[in-house]
Amino acid sequence: MIISLPPALAKQLSDSRAEYAGPSSAVVPPHITLVSGRATDDWADAAAHVRKVAAAAEPFRISLRGTGTFEPVSPVVFLNVDGGAQDCARLHGELLQGPLEHLLxxxxxxxxxxxxxxxxxAMARAKAGMADFVADFEVTSxxxxxYLGxxxxxxxxxxLGGSGR
Structure with missing residues (x-):
């Protein structure tokens, strides 16, 4: 389960990622992961649970502000989710209350x-180059x-409940 970005922001960040990682970075479009895992049993049950969580959630705003890193534990440079992090964490927790397994x-x-x-x-260029990055967007879905093919x-x-998207 992920939060996709508005198209213009996704394009802007795809271009930035390609600047640091080359064309192979386009394999996975920019996104915010809510759960990286799998259904623990039946796909239909897991999908029904995700639908229920989404229907009960309210749209919220994400604010991306500057860079962070997981180094030295993991070689990752990321944009900070400054606003909306608690909403993401709440969705993550609710999604895991059903037949889903987080595999990280x-x-x-x-x-x-x-x-x-x-x-x-390249990691240092990404961290410095995106340090002043700022973007806000509404999460409505x-x-x-x-994993197919x-x-x-x-x-x-x-x-998300009531967003009409």
Whole structure:
């Protein structure tokens, strides 16, 4: 489950990511992960749970402000989710109250990855180059993805309760 970005912001960040990581960065579009994992049992049950959580949630605002890093634990430079982090954490927790499993070895920390597993110079350029980045957008839906045919594919874009999207 992810939060997708408005198209213009997604394009801007895709271009920035390509500047640091090259064209291979386009394989995964910019997003904020809510749960990186899998259904613990039946896909239909997991999808129904995600739909229920989305329907009960209210739209909220995300504010991206500057960069952070998970180094030295993990070679990642990211944009900070300054505003909306608590909303993301709440959604993350509610999503995990059903038949979903979060498969990352680290605690959940809302962020938007800019650079990952690059050489030190590229990581430093990404961190410095995006340090003053600022963007705000409204989250009105979450994306339910499935791993199909060797890649992630959007199965459903689910409107947050009352957002009409």
């Amino acid at each position: 070895e680290f605690d959940f920390h809302p962020h938007l990855t800019i650079a990952h597993d690059l050489d030190e110079a 979450i994306g339910l993805y499935d 060797g890649g992630w594919a959007l199965r459903e874009e689910l409107a």
